[in-house]
Amino acid sequence: MYPSEAVNGRVYVVRRMKLEDTPKVVEIEKEAFPENWAPTAFHRELRNKYMSYLVALKRNGLGDFHNTNNGSTLIASSPEMSKSSPDGGGLKEWLSNFRHFFVEEKSGAPADKSITGFVGVWFMLDEAHITSIAVEGLHRRKGIGELLMISSIELASLRNSRVVTLEVRASNRSAQLLYEKYGFHRAGVRRGYYTDNNEDAFIMTTEDIGSFSYRAGLQRLKMEHQAKWGESIRILA
Numbered sequence: 436m437y438p439s440e441a442v443n444g445r446v447y448v449v450r451r452m453k454l455e456d457t458p459k460v461v462e463i464e465k466e467a468f469p470e471n472w473a474p475t476a477f478h479r480e481l482r483n484k485y486m487s488y489l490v491a492l493k494r495n496g497l498g499d500f501h502n503t504n505n506g507s508t509l510i511a512s513s514p515e516m517s518k519s520s521p522d523g524g525g526l527k528e529w530l531s532n533f534r535h536f537f538v539e540e541k542s543g544a545p546a547d548k549s550i551t552g553f554v555g556v557w558f559m560l561d562e563a564h565i566t567s568i569a570v571e572g573l574h575r576r577k578g579i580g581e582l583l584m585i586s587s588i589e590l591a592s593l594r595n596s597r598v599v600t601l602e603v604r605a606s607n608r609s610a611q612l613l614y615e616k617y618g619f620h621r622a623g624v625r626r627g628y629y630t631d632n633n634e635d636a637f638i639m640t641t642e643d644i645g646s647f648s649y650r651a652g653l654q655r656l657k658m659e660h661q662a663k664w665g666e667s668i669r670i671l672a
């Protein structure tokens with residue numbers, strides 16, 4: 436049995452967004468951002484080498500994922516993954532130090548209707564900027580936003596980003612609480628940033644995600660998340 440199947444047979448999976456996921460992701464995007472919604476051009480965005488989109492899925496069992504030992508698809512299945520590759524490379528060697536397993540999707544697996552949330556991350560220089568994060572209304576307050584945040588920070592580590600940043604509406608307190616939980620603090624304000632109501636945006640940023648203190652904090656949060664919501668499979672490569 437896979438460890439992540441331990442909780443009620445449910446598997447929490449985060450993986451790269453595929454083009455076929457677009458209709459469901461656009462649905463979530465439209466529901467989450469009705470104020471100024473215009474569908475993201477995912478057919479273009481998914482080819483942008485500076486952007487990464489991840490989706491979260493909740494499954495009963497592993498479905499179209501299957502075990503493989505070739506390590507071709509990196510997954511992070513356990514809290515140990517909170518550490519970034521110490522030397523910024525040698526990922527396979529680094530992974531081999533930890534309890535983990537590899538899965539890959541069977542080729543041609545259909546787009547997944549069980550997508551419950553997504554996140555977009557833009558990489559520029561030493562910064563990973565979260566451009567969008569949303570969870571379907573029905574599935575909020577179940578740890579999925581956190582799982583997407585954990586995955587984004589892990590991805591940022593793997594891509595050697597130093598900090599993770601984002602902008603958030605001044606009134607969006609629930610999202611700010613999520614970000615504060617993951618060590619984001621206010622670094623500035625963009626006045627009247629949101630054109631629909633002229634609302635300010637808070638610029639939020641983490642400290643150096645490679646620092647000992649940040650890594651230790653993230654590790655603790657991941658352990659707490661796992662204890663509360665069960666293990667997850669995070670396919671980041």
Ligand SMILES: CC(C)(COP(=O)(O)OP(=O)(O)OC[C@H]1O[C@@H](n2cnc3c(N)ncnc32)[C@H](O)[C@@H]1OP(=O)(O)O)[C@@H](O)C(=O)NCCC(=O)NCCS
Pocket residue numbers: 467468567568569570571574575576577578579580581582602603604607608609610612613614616
């Ligand atoms: C923000 C959002 C992604 C959070 O997703 P979620 O799956 O509901 O969040 P989680 O269940 O993982 O919650 C994690 C933490 O976020 C904070 N949080 C999330 N929703 C909250 C709420 N309604 N009230 C208070 N705190 C909240 C809490 O700190 C929570 O930790 P806790 O459970 O220990 O209290 C989701 O509310 C959403 O999609 N909102 C609409 C889109 C949006 O505003 N995106 C942000 C744009 S900047």
